[in-house]
Each structure stands twice: as C-alpha cells, then as structure tokens.
Amino acid sequence: MNLPNKLTILRIVLVIPLIILFCLFIWYASFVEDLLSFKDVDIHTKSQYFLYAIGIVFILSMITDFIDGRLARKNNQITTFGKLFDPLADKIIISTILIFLSFLSYTYLILVVIFIMRDLIVDGFRNLSASNNLKVEASIYGKLKTIFQSIAIPMILFLIPIINANVWWHLFLLNLPMIIAVLMSLFSGWMYFRQVLPLLKKDK
Template structure:
C-alpha cells in the first residue's frame, strides 16, 4: 500500500477520535469521570482540531498521489469515502447537539449516499469515477462551515455579529446539491445500467 493510501486510511481512523472528543456525554457519566467532565467543557475544541487535521490530510494525500504517481483505483474509491464518513459523522453529532438543522444534514448526507452508490456501481464495472472541481469546492465549504459552527462562529464572531458559520453552511448546502447534480449528469452515461 502506498503512502497516499496510508494517509487516506489515517483520515478514516481519525473519525473515532473526533467522535470521542465531541462533548455528547450525559451528566451522570461526567459525574463519575474527570476526563469526561473535561471533554464536556473543552472537547468541542479538540474535536474541531481533529476535524481540521483530518480534513487537511485530504489535500496531502491527493498531493502525494499526484506528485509521486501513486494514483490508484483504491485511492480513488477510499479518498472520497473518507471525506463522506468524516463529514457525515460531524453533521450527525452537530444535529444531536442542536448545532445544525436536521434537514440540512439529511440533504448533505443523502447526496453523499447517492454519489457513493454511483461510485460502487462504477467500481463493479471496473471504473473509478473521480470527483470534479465542484465536488472539491463543496468539500472546502463544508469543512470551513462545520469548523466554524463547532467553534461557535469563531474567528468570525471577533469581527461581526453576522452568523458567518450559518451562511457558510447554506453555501455548502447549495454547492452540495449542485455538485451532486453535476456529478450524476456527467457520469450517468458512463455507467452501463440494466434497464
């Protein structure tokens, strides 16, 4: 397994760490553990740091794969899957803590499930469909929006009362829907679908 794919797998392994740090522990459990109490107060910052670090590895593995000619079909499949798992975990936890409307998470996760389904069909036909530019832009906005919401609109709240984190999430939502539509439109004819 090459270095780029190892970095992608490391990103997937960071997801449980992100979940561990997310402050969702009940009070009865926090009363029994100083560590849980600490996580309930400061864990959101640790979770945001792990989320940003994991997201940054997306650029790193792509850079290494291109620079050292390590692009593989496994990497083409695992890389977007790692992104989808990370984003989905963040959205579900944010909804559970009422940091995000459930309908926004449902649309974004639903789009990711549909695109993953298309990728699986393509993989069964020995094809690896790569993300297009819109998908990459969508990912950037999702990461920034999620991080800003996790950090309670920081650093934007230092300069303005405008909920920039929420605005970024709506932009990410629009880009998510559009990039999904564009991906399906561009790749539908490549797939040999039984009718």
C-alpha cells in the first residue's frame, strides 16, 4: 500500500479520537454546569481545551488530505482505493464533527442535514453514472464547499469559547462560512444532477 493510501486510512482512523474528545467535552461540561444545560457551559472553564484539541485533530486531518492528494498526483500513485476512500474519509471526518456541533447547538441542524443528504444523493448520481459508463466531472463548487467547511469548522471550535452562542447574530456570523459552504454544496449537487439527467430520463 502506497503512502497516499496510508494517509487516507490515517484520516479515517482520526475519527476515533475526535469522537472521544467530543464525548469528553460533553462529559466534562456536564459536571461544570447542570446536566440539562451543558450547552450553556461556562466556556472559560477547562472544557474549552477539548474543543481546541478537536480543532487541532481536524486541521491535521485536512493537512493529510492535502498531502496524500498531492503525493498521489506527483508520484502517479492514483489508485482505485484512493479514488473511493479519499472523498469518503473527508465525509466521515466532516460529518462526524458537524453532527456533534449541531448537537451542541454550535451550528444549525438544517445545515448538517443538507450536507449529509446532498452527499448521499451525489453518491447515488456517481454510482448511476459509473454503471452507465458516464464520466461525471467534479465541479469547482464541490471543492469550494470543502474549502469553506474546512474554514468554518476550526472557526467554530476555536471561537465558540469567546462568543456568546446564545446571541443569535453571534452564532450566525460564526456560521457564515458554513452557510456559504451549504450554498456551494447545493450548487455543486445541481451540477451533478444536470450531468446525470439524461440517464434519469432514459430509465423512465
């Protein structure tokens, strides 16, 4: 197995410490504040360091994503495994964090639902196109979606301790890159739909 594929596997494995850190944050915060209102935990306590650690792990995962893609192209090590699992690793990491952030009310649940539903639908489009030997080109908007997500997640993790998440416009401004990512996600999904539309019409 080549190095890019090993880095992809590493990125998948990093989901485990992410889940552990989120659980530790929730556990610790529940002892700082009332168990039923831990979302309002005093963020000046040590619980914030769990969020910082999550942010660091996420950044490391994005760095490995950049490195393995660059190495695979540079050394001509693009494999079927890499094509399948590289985007899957990104989705696993990002979806895991987004689910926890929405659970903590640090991002909006509707955004997370849109991201996950869009990815599932696009994967369906890709499988349909592959079964019909149709090459579906990835759009720049899909890459922009990932870039804005990669900006939004560390912003939330590192800045939520210094803002008042109970003030709606504070939370809205903090999630602005995430909202832009959703718009990019929807537009790229539409681009995929347009490419596979002839296949959908043919199957009628």
